[in-house]
Amino acid sequence: MMKKIVLAALASATALGASGSAYAASTTAAGGVQFTVGTACTLTASVVDVGTYNVGDTVSTYAARQGKWVAATVTAGTDSAKTLASVNCPSGTAWRLYMVGSGPNGGTPVKDPSSTTVFNTYAYVNKVGGTAITPTAVTTSSVLNGTGTGQAQNVDGFYVVADPSNTQLSSSFSAGTYTGSNTATIYW
Template sequence: MMKKIVLAALSGAALIAGAGSANAATATATSGLTFTVGAACTLTAGAVDLGSYVVGDTVQTYADRQGSINTANVITAGSEAAKTLASVTCPSGTAWSLRIAGAGSVGDFTVNDPSNNAVFSVLPYKRTVGGVAQAGYMSAAGQGATGTGTGAAQIVAGNFITRNATSAQLATALVTGTYTGAATATLTY
């Protein structure tokens, strides 16, 4: 008898469940998702080779070759061609700006001799961006190189010009060895 009661209870539960599903309804809607991936730009910058100098050359020789700016903000172009200061690659249509600056008050930085003695200050000065003339400083906020991405590398070319070099600094003889200076390149897009 025990088996019949159990079966009867299970059969009754099936009837109750079946009765409820006969009245159920369903509805569907389309669901989805969206997300955005921001533009990815790349910056390539490194040590810029400013050529070779010989014993007997002075800071004035450097200024004559690379360019200079005096205290009245008059820029004198150097005799050397612009060097690649950096390369920027951004997706087509992406606006970008590049600033190269040292720790000086206007983004200038010190050039040190092989014994790490400060000799003179320089400013990064742009001449072309992607082959198009765009002259000006690169060190102060709002004065960097600007462009719009093409999907290909855009070369920022220019020179590191002497800044406010005194007569005594310009007369300083260059010594044998490697001169160094440090700046930071910052790409905003």
């Protein structure tokens, strides 16, 4: 029985091999598969310069210009909004933006020239793509939602003082550069 199976297999292999040799020439061409996945969203963010302050100005001075968040209520400042980030997603693509620092509730701590935290800020957005929106604080618990237009959409707003204490509000600025950093992340 085993001999018959082996002989049958050899006969088939010989027939297949013989049929291939009956052709005089061959050529090949490339083929394959292809598909497209939707275009990705892009995000840019940078350090926002919120102006110049005088030695002796206080956090309260900053709050008067940039705004103040106290118990989820914002008091607007007198300065114009700045571009905090720019989002570019394909038209109709829903996106969600987080701007999170290392401060409480994901706020951005502002540090004096000696790297001591003086106060915390939240990114507070009031325009997307040039269109006024219901102002939104962008923190770990509050995100900014939008829809792509196929064009870059500037995310404009302020870094408002976040839940300042009276001691923080009365803190005076000394000479030097004050800085704060956060990480902007977009999901779509």
